[in-house]
Amino acid sequence: MFKRILVFVLLLGFSICCFAVAQDFSQIEIKTIKLTDNLYVLFGAGGNIAVSVGDDGVVMIDDQYAPLSEKIGNAVKQISEKPIGYILNTHWHGDHTGGNEQFGNSGAVLVAHENVRKRLSEGQFMAFFNRQVPPAPKGALPVITFTRDLKFHLNGETISVVHVDPAHTDGDSIVFFKQANTIHMGDVFFNGNYPFIDLGSGGSIDGVIKAVAKGLKKAHMDTRIIPGHGPLADVVDLMGYRDRRQIVRDKVWTLKQKGASLEEVLAAKPSAKFDEAYGGGFIKPEKFVESIYQSL
Numbered sequence: 001m002f003k004r005i006l007v008f009v010l011l012l013g014f015s016i017c018c019f020a021v022a023q024d025f026s027q028i029e030i031k032t033i034k035l036t037d038n039l040y041v042l043f044g045a046g047g048n049i050a051v052s053v054g055d056d057g058v059v060m061i062d063d064q065y066a067p068l069s070e071k072i073g074n075a076v077k078q079i080s081e082k083p084i085g086y087i088l089n090t091h092w093h094g095d096h097t098g099g100n101e102q103f104g105n106s107g108a109v110l111v112a113h114e115n116v117r118k119r120l121s122e123g124q125f126m127a128f129f130n131r132q133v134p135p136a137p138k139g140a141l142p143v144i145t146f147t148r149d150l151k152f153h154l155n156g157e158t159i160s161v162v163h164v165d166p167a168h169t170d171g172d173s174i175v176f177f178k179q180a181n182t183i184h185m186g187d188v189f190f191n192g193n194y195p196f197i198d199l200g201s202g203g204s205i206d207g208v209i210k211a212v213a214k215g216l217k218k219a220h221m222d223t224r225i226i227p228g229h230g231p232l233a234d235v236v237d238l239m240g241y242r243d244r245r246q247i248v249r250d251k252v253w254t255l256k257q258k259g260a261s262l263e264e265v266l267a268a269k270p271s272a273k274f275d276e277a278y279g280g281g282f283i284k285p286e287k288f289v290e291s292i293y294q295s296l
Contacts, residue, residue: 028044029044036179046095048227050182051080057085062087063096063099065095069102084107088111089110091113091116091173092112093198096228100136104139109143110143111144115202116145122135125200148162159176162175167203167210181223188208188212189212189215190241194284212245219238220235223235
């Protein structure tokens with residue numbers, strides 16, 4: 001049901017490159033979907049946001065781009081009078097951390113894996129976009145970091161944050177909302193398009209597949225899945241995503257083991273079966289296959 005309601009999000013979420021230098025955010029609207037009395041999802045531009053609300057305040061998962069902070073803050077105020085107490089970043093990319101400074105200056109405690117703080121503080125060169133990302137200002141840096149796992153016990157909810165081995169980046173976290181029976185996968189899961197694997201930030205195709213498997217291990221058939229990008233999903237969607245990644249990965253691996261060059265692997269079109277359905281995002285089939293080849 002949620003997937004049918006939110007089909008429009010695919011175009012919105014993927015029409016904006018997650019590291020766009022110049023973008024008009026004035027026309028972006030923040031869409032709010034209620035999952036339970038205590039859990040909501042916000043869709044705008046960039047990574048999908050989960051919002052836990054209740055007597056203990058607001059816990060927000062990711063915060064999209066900086067120019068959208070006011071709109072996001074206003075959307076949160078529509079569902080809770082409590083302040084935003086904590087923001088967890090699922091990884092360091094700017095479409096998930098752009099609002100850190102503004103929300104942090106407003107009193108939110110910023111939380112992330114230690115690699116997220118490291119990459120934000122040092123700045124990064126994004127080879128895929130041929131763009132140098134400068135170091136983030138001090139106010140945008142997570143002030144609480146962890147190396148493996150973390151739990152929030154707030155709003156009658158157990159929010160389990162699990163760091164996974166390098167997948168989309170080396171700082172990815174998956175977030176489990178136990179009582180709400182919902183999982184936020186971060187950019188380990190791009191629903192409806194080929195994923196961006198940030199090799200320069202430690203990402204790998206094998207890590208993505210393992211991270212998705214970790215999410216599936218914790219899920220039930222009625223578990224809601226929040227992807228990093230794209231519409232809400234269910235376990236069947238996530239299983240299909242895993243299987244497609246595995247199929248293309250294995251084809252590329254077989255060709256590479258036989259000594260095939262990147263050009264030869266691209267010519268073999270190992271993802272052809274899925275290109276029409278999933279190759280329309282900003283990661284085109286050739287780039288997806290190339291990232292797998294380089295990752296392996």
